[in-house]
Structure formats: C-alpha cells, structure tokens
Amino acid sequence: MDPEKVIVCRCEDVTLADIRKAIYELGYTTYDEVKRYTRAGMGPCGGKTCRPIILRELARYWNTTPDKVPMRPTMIRPPMKNITFATAVEVEDNE
Amino acid sequence: MNKTYDYIVVGAGISGAVVAYELAKRKAGSILILDKDFPTAGATGSCAAGIRAQFGTEFNVSLMKISLEKFENLHEELDYPKELIGLHQGGYLVLAYSEEEMENLRRNVRVQHKIGINTEILTPEEVHYRWPMLRLDGVVGATYHARDGHADPFYTTFAYIEAAKRLGAELRKYTPVLKLLTEGEKVVGVETPDGPIYGGNIVVAAGTWSTKLLKDIGVDIPLWAEKHEILITEPLARFLDPMVISFSKDFYAQQRPHGGFIMGVSPDDPEHWFDPKDYNIQSSWHFLKKMASTILEVMPFLKDVHIVRQWAGFYDMTTDHHHIVGPIDAYDGLWILAGGSGHGFMFGPSVGMILAQWIVGEELAYDITKLNWKRFDEGKLVIEPAVVG
Ligand SMILES: Cc1cc2nc3c(=O)[nH]c(=O)nc-3n(C[C@H](O)[C@H](O)[C@H](O)COP(=O)(O)OP(=O)(O)OC[C@H]3O[C@@H](n4cnc5c(N)ncnc54)[C@H](O)[C@@H]3O)c2cc1C
Ligand code: FES
Numbered sequence: 001m002d003p004e005k006v007i008v009c010r011c012e013d014v015t016l017a018d019i020r021k022a023i024y025e026l027g028y029t030t031y032d033e034v035k036r037y038t039r040a041g042m043g044p045c046g047g048k049t050c051r052p053i054i055l056r057e058l059a060r061y062w063n064t065t066p067d068k069v070p071m072r073p074t075m076i077r078p079p080m081k082n083i084t085f086a087t088a089v090e091v092e093d094n095e
Numbered sequence: 096m097n098k099t100y101d102y103i104v105v106g107a108g109i110s111g112a113v114v115a116y117e118l119a120k121r122k123a124g125s126i127l128i129l130d131k132d133f134p135t136a137g138a139t140g141s142c143a144a145g146i147r148a149q150f151g152t153e154f155n156v157s158l159m160k161i162s163l164e165k166f167e168n169l170h171e172e173l174d175y176p177k178e179l180i181g182l183h184q185g186g187y188l189v190l191a192y193s194e195e196e197m198e199n200l201r202r203n204v205r206v207q208h209k210i211g212i213n214t215e216i217l218t219p220e221e222v223h224y225r226w227p228m229l230r231l232d233g234v235v236g237a238t239y240h241a242r243d244g245h246a247d248p249f250y251t252t253f254a255y256i257e258a259a260k261r262l263g264a265e266l267r268k269y270t271p272v273l274k275l276l277t278e279g280e281k282v283v284g285v286e287t288p289d290g291p292i293y294g295g296n297i298v299v300a301a302g303t304w305s306t307k308l309l310k311d312i313g314v315d316i317p318l319w320a321e322k323h324e325i326l327i328t329e330p331l332a333r334f335l336d337p338m339v340i341s342f343s344k345d346f347y348a349q350q351r352p353h354g355g356f357i358m359g360v361s362p363d364d365p366e367h368w369f370d371p372k373d374y375n376i377q378s379s380w381h382f383l384k385k386m387a388s389t390i391l392e393v394m395p396f397l398k399d400v401h402i403v404r405q406w407a408g409f410y411d412m413t414t415d416h417h418h419i420v421g422p423i424d425a426y427d428g429l430w431i432l433a434g435g436s437g438h439g440f441m442f443g444p445s446v447g448m449i450l451a452q453w454i455v456g457e458e459l460a461y462d463i464t465k466l467n468w469k470r471f472d473e474g475k476l477v478i479e480p481a482v483v484g
Contacts, residue, residue: 026257032132032136033134037134037253039247039250042249044353082402084398084400085398088384089384089387089388091383092380
C-alpha cells in the first residue's frame with residue numbers, strides 16, 4: 001500500500017510516509033523524536049493506537065524488536081483514569 | 096577529532112532553533128546545534144504555545160508585533176507546509192474582574208494602538224454576544240486582539256531546525272554539554288561525553304539549564320526553573336476560538352485544533368529551583384483541583400468533560416520576567432538567549448532573529464540591548480505589567 005495513504009496516527013493525521021521521512025530522511029530515529037517531529041502519539045488517545053506501529057517502524061530501522069527501540073522512560077501523567085472537571089473539583093488534595 | 100565550528104548553539108528549544116536558523120540565513124559561518132536530548136525536549140515541548148501582542152509596554156508590544164509577522168509568514172520563510180506550523184489566530188480574550196484591572200487593560204490597549212496592534216475594548220455584553228458559552232460573573236470588561244493565537248511548538252521548532260539544516264547547520268542530538276570550555280577571557284568550545292568540540296562563538300540557549308552551565312564558569316545569572324502545570328481534555332466539536340485569559344485569576348484556556356481544551360493556572364507559591372539536579376516534574380492533584388474550580392466559573396460547559404492528560408513544565412523565570420539576551424562579556428565569544436519567563440515561545444522568533452543580527456553586527460530590527468545580562472547588577476530592570484503567572 002502507498003505509505004502516503006496509510007494513516008498511522010488517526011488522532012493527529014500522520015501517515016506512514018511522514019513517519020518514514022522523519023526516520024530515514026531527517027534522522028529522527030528514536031520514539032521521542034519521531035513523536036515530536038510528527039506529533040504522532042500526542043493525540044487524545046495518547047498513542048494507544050499508533051505507538052505500536054511507530055515502534056515497529058523504528059524496530060525495522062534499528063534492526064531490533066519493538067521493545068528495544070530507544071525511548072525516554074515515559075512520565076506517569078495523572079489522571080490515570082480520565083476524570084471530569086466536576087470530579088476534579090471534589091478531589092481531596094492532601095499530598 | 097571533532098570538527099571546529101564558528102558557532103556552537105547549546106540547546107534546541109525555540110530559542111536555539113531560531114538563533115541557529117537566523118545565523119545560517121546570514122551565512123555567518125559553520126554552525127553546530129547541540130541538545131542533551133532532542134529538539135523541543137525542554138520547556139518548548141511542554142508549553143501552551145500561546146502567542147499574543149497584548150502586552151503593556153511599547154518594548155514588548157513592538158517585539159511581539161515582529162514575532163506575529165514572523166509567525167504569519169513562517170511557512171514561506173522556512174519553506175514548510177502551512178498546516179505544519181499550526182498557526183491559529185483565534186485571538187486572545189483578556190477578561191477583567193475589577194475596574195482597576197480594566198483601567199490597566201485600557202492603558203495597555205493605548206500602548207498597543209500606538210504600535211499598530213488593533214486590540215478591541217469590549218463590554219461584558221459584547222463579550223456575551225460573541226461568546227455566549229462563557230460565564231461572565233464578575234467580569235467588568237475585556238480586551239480582544241484577533242491576530243493573537245497559538246502555533247504548534249513542536250512543528251514550529253522543527254521547522255526552524257530543518258531550515259537551519261538545509262542551510263548547512265548541523266544538529267547533534269543526545270549530546271549534553273558538560274562544561275563550557277574557556278581559555279583566559281575567551282570561550283573556546285564545549286566539553287561533551289564524546290570529547291571536546293571547539294568553536295569560536297558559543298550561544299547558550301539551554302533554557303533553565305543555562306544557569307548551571309554559566310555558573311560553572313563563574314557567571315551568575317538570575318534565571319530559575321519554576322514549576323507550572325497544564326492539562327488537556329478530550330476533544331469536543333470546535334466552538335471556542337480565542338485563548339481566554341485573566342491576569343488577576345492567573346489562568347489561560349483555549350480549544351486546540353483537534354478539539355481538546357488546553358489550560359493552566361498558576362500555583363500560589365510555585366516550586367522553583369536554580370540547579371537542574373533538584374528539578375521535580377511530578378504533576379499534582381492540587382493543580383487539578385484548582386484548575387477545575389477556576390475554569391468551571393468561566394466555562395461551565397466543561398463540567399462533564401474528561402481531562403485526559405496533565406503535565407508539568409518549567410517556566411524559565413528571570414527577576415524582571417524578560418529574556419537575558421546578548422553577549423556575556425565576561426568572556427569573548429559567549430552569547431546567551433534564555434529566560435523567556437513563561438512567554439519565551441512567542442518572543443522566540445523576534446528576539447532570536449535580533450540576537451543573530453547582534454552577533455553578526457547587523458543593524459537591529461528593534462533595540463533589545465537593554466535585555467543584557469548586566470541589567471540585574473546595574474539595577475536596570477525592564478518592567479512589564481501584563482503577565483500571567
Ligand atoms: C506549562 C508551560 C506553559 C507555557 N506557555 C507558554 C505560552 O503559552 N506562550 C509562550 O510564549 N511561552 C510559554 N511557556 C514558556 C516557554 O515554553 C519557554 O519560555 C520557551 O519554550 C523557552 O524556550 P528555550 O528554547 O529558551 O528553552 P527550552 O525549550 O527549555 O530549550 C532548552 C534546550 O536545551 C537543552 N539543554 C539543556 N541543557 C543542555 C546541555 N547541558 N547541553 C545540551 N543541551 C542542553 C534542553 O534539552 C532543551 O531542549 C510555557 C512554559 C510552560 C512550562
Ligand atoms: S492514534 Fe496517535 S495519538 Fe491517537
């Protein structure tokens with residue numbers, strides 16, 4: 001299939017061609033760089049759908065498996081479960 | 096052996112990206128951009144990317160006028176797809192909650208009009224007519240400037256970096272500068288884990304990390320990292336164009352292109368640090384609670400909307416909330432652009448360009464020399480009344 005037409009990240013509208021350009025033409029070869037250069041993975045779903053696909057592309061570049069692709073340890077970003085503003089007003093903050 | 100460069104730019108946030116591009120465009124010489132991580136790894140990648148010309152001094156309004164013009168033409172200048180700069184000029188709506196606050200806004204608007212920034216002054220009725228979804232309890236008036244808005248901080252920075260690369264600049268990622276190298280009264284290069292890299296001019300654009308780099312060679316600057324938090328909601332159909340802010344309530348909120356609302360509110364007593372080893376970037380429940388109660392007063396329609404992500408970043412604060420720019424004349428060849436104080440993204444394109452002009456000895460598009468590093472010791476602070484947090 002034409003990489004221009006394969007959508008990797010639906011949230012941010014990023015194609016496979018965009019991902020490959022970042023990796024092979026521009027030298028952004030870690031997950032963190034590809035994410036920031038293309039915005040893939042920054043959409044509302046938080047990369048749930050597209051992250052595995054991007055990691056697979058990078059694994060091919062690094063000639064390794066997706067779990068060994070260079071990546072900054074992810075920050076834990078609360079809220080762990082999506083909460084509403086109405087609920088957030090009620091939270092006990094005694095950290 | 097590492098190559099020797101005419102210019103080494105330390106840091107690939109908006110500041111380093113703009114300076115590197117503007118130097119390359121002027122054919123200043125060979126340029127190396129270094130980042131300990133990658134472009135946008137610092138404050139630039141965590142920012143809200145708001146752009147406004149609604150400031151209160153002739154100085155800031157003039158610089159932001161240059162920045163706005165830059166942003167409006169960036170896709171052409173950098174030869175980058177327009178949608179990939181992500182410029183959206185939905186305006187900034189500044190709400191006033193007291194007569195005194197409104198009087199200050201009116202005074203700011205008089206300054207803005209003088210510079211050619213056509214901000215409107217609105218009554219609460221006019222605000223309600225245009226944006227009926229906002230709750231205006233306690234609002235006595237507002238100002239609105241249609242050319243304000245936001246640009247994508249990632250895309251914008253990478254557009255500058257890629258343009259600089261096309262003009263011959265080199266980018267080395269994952270290469271931290273461990274120490275600035277000096278010989279007598281001159282900088283001569285930088286120490287990295289891969290060994291020294293030599294360069295005749297060093298531009299420190301390392302955001303809040305600049306303080307430590309300079310301290311290690313005996314230069315003290317009053318620039319610290321101040322923790323500010325921010326969140327984004329699930330996407331909603333687009334219906335609110337402007338960034339809505341209030342100086343007295345210290346919040347900003349805006350709907351992004353994909354429909355999520357992005358917003359922040361300043362902490363009462365912000366955590367802050369001078370040394371990177373102390374940085375703490377944890378998000379807090381306290382912020383979530385304060386943000387929710389603040390925003391529901393103005394945007395009650397968000398009540399049942401889900402917050403999907405929350406993060407923290409560092410404002411790059413200086414004593415007078417302005418950049419530190421220009422030569423650090425304790426050493427020959429040492430320059431700085433850092434300390435945008437929570438608005439370093441929007442000022443980047445103008446201030447970064449003017450610094451490049453300063454470095455190559457061109458006439459400055461606007462005189463920013465009073466932002467020099469000595470102003471703190473000399474007691475010549477630059478004061479701006481219109482800042483959020
Ligand atoms: C929550 C939040 C919201 C904000 N909202 C806005 C807004 O709406 N509008 C606005 O204009 N501004 C906003 N800001 C401020 C803005 O983000 C900053 O002022 C601006 O991005 C600073 O850019 P910079 O390039 O100077 O620094 P940074 O983006 O921090 O870049 C510094 C770079 O230097 C690198 N570096 C550091 N140390 C070293 C080293 N030793 N060797 C090599 N590289 C190094 C880092 O990795 C980083 O990439 C906000 C900030 C935050 C935190
Ligand atoms: S599909 Fe990529 S962020 Fe949602």
